[in-house]
Amino acid sequence: METLEDTRDFSAELSQLLMHDHDIVQVLxxxxxxxxxxxxxxxTVRCGIxxxxxxxxxxxxxxxxEAQQMEETQTGFGDGPCLEAQRTGNVIRIPDVRHERRWPPYMEEVxxxxxxxxxxxxxxxDASSTAAMNFYSYEAGDFADDSLEVAVEFANTASTTVAIALRIAEHSETAEDRKRAMESRTTIDIAVGIIMGQNRCSQDQxxxxxxxxxxxxxMKLRELAEQIISKVGEAAPSTSFES
Incomplete structure (x- = not known):
């Protein structure tokens, strides 16, 4: 069995993970x-996040x-031990699913x-995002004593990796959102210029x-703007934008 000391030693491995994977789904x-x-x-232990x-x-x-199917089922029902753990911050152990009465639809799938x-x-x-790891064992009564401690220690150590990966993802997503906004603004501005020329009106008009x-x-403004531009023989413009 994996020891608590062994689990602590994998911090360097997690750091390597962040160097190679920047996509949050890949990291998880x-x-x-x-x-x-x-x-x-x-x-055999399966894990979902x-x-x-x-x-x-x-x-x-x-x-x-197997874990993917069970986690997708859980989120589909909107209820289950993993979702409750992430919302309450409590560790939830189910020693034998055959006798568990909570979350009936999800437990039936398990x-x-x-x-x-x-x-x-x-x-x-962090304060705005919540997450949890779900461990599945094919043995009744598992995740007790040492194995429980190892799983919790793994999750605690992994939390730092997830937090860093989230910050990287949020920075990338924010930059991409800004880029799309600038591209949309450029398209609309060109369409406005075309309308001004065709109607001999002011920019506000x-x-x-x-x-x-x-x-x-x-229609969305950008979609209509692209139509207007295409009708005068110009391709929809791209914007040079550095994050």
């Missing part, structure tokens, strides 16, 4: 695979197809897939014409 998938490998000594962020889709990651024990451990990342047409046709 790699963490889940690492967890499965480290906790599967002498038995659920991450919730403001104004972003829920991220479901896993180290195996029983169909074969695991007998489940352990959900929250990840400590051209903007109002574009907005009225957008509302009337139930």
């Amino acid at each position: 998938n790699s963490l889940a695979k690492m967890a499965e490998h480290r906790l599967s000594s002498g038995r 659920v991450l919730e962020r403001p104004r972003r889709n829920i991220v479901v990651a896993s180290g195996s197809a 029983r169909k897939n074969g695991p007998l024990s489940v352990l959900a451990v929250p990840l400590k990342i 051209a903007v109002q014409i574009l907005k009225r047409a957008s509302n009337h046709r139930n």
Whole structure:
């Protein structure tokens, strides 16, 4: 069995992970695979991770197809031990799923897939995002004593990696959002210029014409602007923008 000291020693491995993977889903998938490998000594353990962020889709990651299916089922039902752990910050241990009465729809799916024990451990990342790791064992009564401590220590150490990966992802996503906004602004400005030339009107008047047409046709401003540009023989413009 993986010892507590062994689990502490994998911090360097987590640092290497961040150097190679910048996509948050890839980072979480790699963490889940690492967890499965480290906790599967002498038995099979599967791991899934659920991450919730403001104004972003829920991220479901896993180290195996079995865990992915169970985590997607859990998020689909909107309830389960992993979701409760991430929302409450409490560790949840289910020693035998055959006798568990909470979360009936989800537990029924777990029983169909074969695991007998489940352990959900929250990840400590930041005030706005919540996440948890779900460990599945095919042995009843698992995740007790030393194995429980090892799983919790793994999750606690992995929390730092997830927090750093989130900051990297948020910076990248913010830069991409800004880039898209600038590109959209450029397209709209060119369309406004075309309207000014065609109608011999001011910039403000051209903007109002574009907005009225957008509302009337139930189209986004950028989509309508691209149509206007294409009709005068110009390709939709690109914007040079450095984050």
